[in-house]
Each structure stands twice: as structure tokens, then as C-alpha cells.
Amino acid sequence: MEVSKVVAALNTKGIRSICPFCGTNDWNVSEHLCAAVRIDEKGNTLLGTGPLIPMIQLVCKHCGYVAHFNPILLGLMQSN
């Protein structure tokens, strides 16, 4: 996913870019989407149990805090 489009979408939504933990404003925006893997109550991985929530990953370059945004809600991806 094009980083400039992600940044533009976040700005359009009025997302504040100050890190909530360290107060800096310096992020690494990944061009690759990611998703959390589902697990059961015993910690076993559940594969093939339905669609995963796509996420855009931002990492604070100062403290390492990781933030995720749903690209569908940012208008960057179609839901299926």
C-alpha cells in the first residue's frame, strides 16, 4: 500500500500523529498490510476460520509503540 496514500488518509480523518506514549511525532509507516492471527482459549492457532481484519502498521521511531489502522475504514481498501 502506497505510504503517501496512507498518510493522506490519516490526515483526512484528522488522526493526531503524536505518539500517545512518548509524545514524539516520527513514525515508520509500513507499505505492507498485516493481520492478527486468531487463536483459541488454549493458544492454538486458528487458520481458515474466516477473514482477518487487515491492518496498516505504524511504528513510533522513538519508543517502538505500534499502532494499527483498518484500511477499509480509511477508504484505502474494499471490504469483501
Ligand SMILES: [Zn+2]
Ligand atoms: Zn513513541
